[in-house]
Amino acid sequence: MADPIDTVFSALADPTRRAILSMLLEDDMAVTDVAEPFAMSLAAISKHLTILTRAGLISQEKRGRVKWCKLQPDAMRATSVWMQSFGQFEPVNLDAFERFLAAELPDGTGQG
Template structure:
């Protein structure tokens, strides 16, 4: 089970590593799009756009439905939740570390405090 979740997460991050795919996913967040609509902002061929969509599909981030001759895509947010959970763990980790550093720095006497203490 853990191996499957790790594999899925790997596919999600691999899909999100490409700026074109991230832009396509952002576009899909506002509603369904045909492959041609996803390709348009990038001046790329339908074949190239379809390859990007396949990577997003493999990661589970997009569902494609054939309607007549049109291939219509929609976003599937569940894998993004898993990625967000993974990132959130490290966000808490670093927040805790930075809070500890801040407490340490506040507890250390500064040069100004040390100088005043010695001259009075």
């Protein structure tokens, strides 16, 4: 069985699936409404939805004749916690680094 974090990252790797998740941030949507803005078949959208469902990022349920999609934000919790562990590193300030290099290597060649 794949690591849940791997499954989430794999699902998020595709721009169509990320766009679908963004759409579902607003509200639950019928599958046909999810498919509307994309230039692909309903079958192709269904494959994307299946991947998102397997990753736990969305749920799908049938209401009458219509299949609805709903965002499951808790599925990203473990992934988010994992990513936040990298927040302990300070971002590199390239301007400060450039000033440091200029002060240490005044001729700009790196030779001193």
